[in-house]
Amino acid sequence: MKLSSYEEMLARVDDPLRERIAAELPELGEIRDAELKAGCIEAWAVAIANSSYGSIADIPPAGNPEKMIQKSGDQTDHIRGVTRLSIVIADEMASSAPDLPIDRDILVAGGICHDVGKPWEFDPENRRRWKGDRARHGLPSLRHPTYGAHICLIVGLPEEVAHIAAGHSGEGELMIRSLENTIVHMADIGYWQIMLAGGMIQDGTISDKYKRPLSL
Numbered sequence: 001m002k003l004s005s006y007e008e009m010l011a012r013v014d015d016p017l018r019e020r021i022a023a024e025l026p027e028l029g030e031i032r033d034a035e036l037k038a039g040c041i042e043a044w045a046v047a048i049a050n051s052s053y054g055s056i057a058d059i060p061p062a063g064n065p066e067k068m069i070q071k072s073g074d075q076t077d078h079i080r081g082v083t084r085l086s087i088v089i090a091d092e093m094a095s096s097a098p099d100l101p102i103d104r105d106i107l108v109a110g111g112i113c114h115d116v117g118k119p120w121e122f123d124p125e126n127r128r129r130w131k132g133d134r135a136r137h138g139l140p141s142l143r144h145p146t147y148g149a150h151i152c153l154i155v156g157l158p159e160e161v162a163h164i165a166a167g168h169s170g171e172g173e174l175m176i177r178s179l180e181n182t183i184v185h186m187a188d189i190g191y192w193q194i195m196l197a198g199g200m201i202q203d204g205t206i207s208d209k210y211k212r213p214l215s216l
């Protein structure tokens with residue numbers, strides 16, 4: 001699906017979709033601020049409504065299109081797993097270092113929304129369009145962190161959450177990540193490294209950055 005105006009993107013969302021998203025992500029219940037929680041639901045609903053997918057579970061269980069594809073499960077397993085890992089890391093770190101200024105609500109919202117750009121980057125229609133004319137569009141035109149930050153901003157989520165979507169992956173190497181973004185980033189790469197170590201990633205789909213030993 002091609003990009004359209006903010007108004008058109010927001011207007012494609014309806015209540016059944018919001019309810020589907022809320023049911024797919026029980027970790028939303030960890031967010032205390034009602035407006036922030038509603039913003040996370042809206043972000044995923046707008047991302048899904050403007051894609052070929054009908055729900056988060058329809059998105060392949062992968063880190064990138066055609067890369068780091070899990071042998072089983074779906075994309076909700078990753079989103080929920082990274083969110084819960086982020087919470088555990090934050091709570092354990094805070095128990096030994098109580099002065100760590102972790103904003104738990106921002107952390108949970110960031111975990112839930114870190115990959116909200118995937119419906120765009122993974123969309124088969126987009127992939128066909130980009131591959132059909134790489135010289136014009138790029139491949140992809142926008143990676144999921146960039147598009148995810150766009151989604152966060154148009155639904156009115158705080159810049160701290162948009163920052164996590166924008167910088168949880170490689171793009172974050174060009175910035176200084178916030179404390180909450182650092183935790184989500186570690187949970188995200190930890191998720192993929194542990195899945196790989198445990199033989200849960202399909203052969204032939206391993207991203208170079210996770211291959212070991214590094215070639216010297």
Ligand SMILES: [Fe+2]
Pocket residue numbers: 078082114115188
């Ligand atoms: Fe992720």
